[in-house]
Amino acid sequence: MIRITEQPSLYRHLEKMTVEALTAHINNEDKKVAPAIEKALPQLNRLITAIAEKLEAGGRMFYLGAGSGGRLSVLDAIELPTTYGIPKGMVNVILAGGVEHLIEAPEEKEDDTEAGWDALKAYAISDKDIVVGISASGTTPFVLAALKQCRSAGVTTGCIVSNPGSPIAAASELPVEVITGPEFVTGSTRMKCGTAQKMIFDMISTTTMIRLGRVEDNSMVNVLLINxxxxxxxxxxxxxxxxxxxxxxxxxxxxxxxxxxxxxxxxxx
Known part of the structure; x- marks a missing residue:
């Protein structure tokens, strides 16, 4: 596979640039994100359709991730019970190192090949559910190993990756490959990859909730009255x-x- 996410930045000597130049170049790179997502919309639409069908039938969705992408999925999932009035536990996150350690960012945990599947088993994962792996590189061991176990157990799988032809995409029934190109700071996938992931999470959760009838017209008619x-x-x-x-x-x-x-x-x- 080609690790586009690790290719050198298109910009050199960033330390010599002015603030104006840096922000302009970062903004120009960010402009590439939406077109990259647009190319992946057919894949994303298939994934969202499968998610909505699973949830409508009483199943659950699990984001499975590490690093920036995993942490962004936590931010998406925690909003849903309040915004759309869904039961807690309908949408979940399995994060390398544990959601309870979110702010500690234990990056070393992404190499653990057993923890992801162990966490899913603790939720009594079954073929009624769907698991969506998140990995900018498409190679994260924590995600890859758990997705392979899911496939063996008959659990529907999807993924969001940022490199073409990755092992995680190959291990997923419903892969979404969003190729945003080299990062502004070489290898810093919290930037364009992270921006793409955030946009995709918004699309997945919002579209799914609309399909499940949690929105009427354009209004949050099931929002919880928490403040x-x-x-x-x-x-x-x-x-x-x-x-x-x-x-x-x-x-x-x-x-x-x-x-x-x-x-x-x-x-x-």
């Missing part, structure tokens, strides 16, 4: 959708039922 800002947003959504004019009345109805969706159902909307 004043979100409650205010939900009140305004309810007022707009139900044609209510009085804020305090709408808020009382919302709080009585716990979500915009439930309030709308009670109102016959």
């Amino acid at each position: 004043d800002k979100i409650t205010d947003r939900a009140v305004k959504i309810l007022m707009e959708k139900a044609g209510l004019k009085d804020y305090d009345n709408a808020k009382a109805i919302l709080l009585q039922h716990g979500s915009v969706k439930k309030a709308m159902d009670a109102l016959g909307g």
Whole structure:
């Protein structure tokens, strides 16, 4: 395989550049991310379709990753129960070193070839579920070994990688290869690869939640009322959708039922 993510930066002597030059060049490199994702949309669409089908049938999704990509998947997953009102445990993350050690960034754990599968077994992983490996290089041992075990156990697998023809893509039924090119700082895959991963996570989670009926029109009608800002947003959504004019009345109805969706159902909307 060609390790494009490890190829030399297209820029030399970064330490001699001005702030203006550095930010301009980084911005120019970031402009390459969206076109790279666009080329991979057919692969991504197949993966999202499979995820939605698994979740709709009562299964679970697991991101499986290490390093920057794994940590970014944690940020995506933790938002979903609040934003879309889904049960905790529907979308999960198996992170090398453990999610509880997120801020410690134990990079050495990505070489552990047993921990990923052990963690999935602790969740009683089955063929009802889907596991999505995350690896910029496409070679991370933690991810690769666990995906191979998943395949042997009949668990549906996908991946998000940034090099073509990688072992992790070969081990996945639904690979997504997003080739963003050499990084601005050679090998620093938290940059363009990380940006691409964040964008893809947004696409996966948002599209999946919409397909599962957690969004109506363009609104978060199942959002959990966990603070004043979100409650205010939900009140305004309810007022707009139900044609209510009085804020305090709408808020009382919302709080009585716990979500915009439930309030709308009670109102016959």
